[in-house]
Amino acid sequence: MLDPRHALDPRETVIFREERILVLPMEEYRAELTAHLDAVAGRWRPHPLRLARELLARPLPVIPVTFPGTWGVPAPFEDFAGQIVYPWAEAMPASMYATWWAHGSPADLPYDAFWKADRDAELVYFHGFDNVYHWSVMDLVLLLAHGDRYIRPYASVCNEFYELEHAKFSTSRNHVVRAGDLVADVPRDIARYYLALTAPERERTNFDPAELAAHPLAGEWNELAAVVDTLLAGRDFQEPLPVTDEGRRADARLAARLRACFAPETFSLARAARLIAERTAELRDTAAGFAAPGDFLLAVRTLLAWSAPILVDVGRRAAEGGVDLSLSGARDTVVEKIAPFRLPRLPESTGTHG
Template sequence: MSTTIVVAATPTPNGDLHIGHLAGPYLAGDVYARYLRATGASVIYTTCTDDSQSYVVSTARRSGTTPRELCAASTAAIGRSLSAMGISMAGLPPIGDVYRRTVLEFVTTLYEAGRFRKRTVRLPVATRSGTYLFDGLVTGTCPVCLASSSGGACEACGHPNNYDELLDPRSTLDPDDPVSYRDTEILVLPMEEYRERLTAYYAAQAGRWRPHAMQLIGELLAGPLPEVPVTIPAGWGVPAPFPETPGQMLYPWIEAMPAVMYGTWWSAGDTAVPVDEHWRAEHHADVVYFHGYDNVYHWGLMDLVFLLAHGDRYVTPSANVCNEFYNLTGEKFSTSRGHLIRAADLLAEVPRDLVRFHLAHTAPEQARTDFTREGLRDTGYRRLSAPWNALAEAMSSVLHGLSGTLPVSPAGRRRAAAMLARFRGCYELPGYSMNRAAETVLTQLDRLRGLAGDPTVVPGDLVLETRTLLAGAAPILIDVAEAAGGDGVDLSLAAEPPVSVPVFRLPRLPEEASHETADHRDPSVPDLLPLPLSAGAGVRRRSVRDER
């Protein structure tokens, strides 16, 4: 059996996570991985911190710390937040000698195969400090859509802006330091040389990507493809080993592919095999990426070219699941303005299953969506936990005095099969949608409450269909699923509905605290329902980015 490698966009360790980040690729990838495991598939769900990013340098400067100290503190915070949200990864792999060796072997192989070209490019420089400005070290105006943009790529339109393409550039380290330009020799990977293979790849992907992301790919293919920097004059990152570019670093974005290969190897736990073993083409792994629209260029095009540059050595992704931006009460999450809610703060106040369900229900899959205090309360308590617990009580009444295994009618089996098909349609690619899965949970929950109140209901039918609801909700509602699994309830999504089913009791979901309880809460605990905004340093991601 081949393995599915699920890759969530690699986080930059320049701060902790907020729910805008988690509502993007991390929860979506987790739900997909949990669904696959419930069908019996072999899954490795992984990511890897992106320590070399320039945003580490700019955030460290603003915070009065060093990039190394910031990476260490932020990686620990990110790991805690992923764990608290129940993201089913083995953890965040350490960025040490094995990581750096993996990156260097990946790029050195391409160098020795003659894939890189030496180019003289015009780079912006902070005149007084002499610092070369790229990616998070520079801000200006996107030359394509004219929105405010960092260097490298525009989060608004998704188009790249390398070298001197950004309009009105300013240093983020010192906005008063005037910007000049300097001709500099670097190594690049010419994307244009891979156009034929890229065109064939995207033709095969037709209908498998969400439309907005594929529209951007079409826009990029319509013009000359950019030359990707391989080396860059910088003071932070992995030193480039090439004699043509002494003193330069590897361009941070080109670490992504060897980084996730390393993350896959580390997460799999078998250190006896080569680091890139799981990605070798002969193993036929199914690779699925989860990332944000602002990284379609990186994960959807640039990283693909680096795989193709290795010839037929590696598999290429079978799907890119791309999310849009998540808003907070009508505006983008913003660390600089304190317009955010930290995952840790929210989870300290609101039960995890309810948070996961609301984020799944409102995740920005194909358009921007909005997180609100009222929405979380309405979805989590009124629409989910209250009717869920009412169903649990009704089941207890119907099953009073019954035990063992109950027969299921043909009609009950047909309804359970229809439920399974509906959930599978939500979780399978290319139509994967947490939104529809969460809405299906609510729809079936309402139906089963009515079924439980029907005096003619066949008890075995109610048990089977409720178990099917629980199995379909389990990739999202992980705590209630764990409670049921601990009681021996079969939550597999692989088998067809049986002719008989063991009796079980539906675990309850947390209910909303009474006003009296809320009035006597510990005042030191943040009041997140209603949810005030909590301020502090955030994290620049390869998916849902903050406004800085």
């Protein structure tokens, strides 16, 4: 420390003293860190992988786990009473607790139950580039320090920085677009779609409000919904429509392309968003070219099912209307017939998205 001074009264004399704290000696886990990174490298994006390797190319620091202080979580270790837990060391136990809480806070299970290796779970990280150090090194060491007790990350999906007016989002400079303000002006599904489409997956991208407002997806989606309405006009919705072999093959090809967008190895919301828009326009324009109405309806249902993770409100309304959106059923069983359904529309203007 250079020229340290008292924070409350600069005139006070600063006194140095030694303290015994709990630390994490990360260098001791270098071999295990390197082996793990080599094993998962194919499931990392290039830029964060390069940073992780650069971090391992130099000596790894000793990280404090506890230190003297009063603001924070009190250290739960008898020998370090009066200290607090280093905030960045909280991330891993906090993640374990959050997983336990998300499963309904089962009183008969410990907080770390869902992270234990014997549960045969698959762990995938989703984070930003500024947290590569923590998730790929420090927090991984926290897992490694427990031997084989816990699962280790199978894949890491890391985004670059997202910019606003070609500058980093910054809450301190109030250079932000807050989620609540965004969905007050733009239907939630459209906002989520645009954010997916422009996600900074491999390089920085820019949030453009004018581009968001002018995006044609809602109009094209609703035109497709009108085509579905025309196709089903006068039909008995209790009478399923047959699906041909040709329709099933075409549908399987589309499902495979969309499924790859959500697999850990090839995860890409931006690619999924582009495919959704392309397929929406294609189905709108080629409905008459399908061999059978059931083939067309099957293609629309697959588009709807794979759009649901992004277009959450459309997906919810479809499910509430009885549409089968199960992805496992679509790939594990042969669809002989499909029940007629209406494609929920996307709101095209503010105030209609509820």
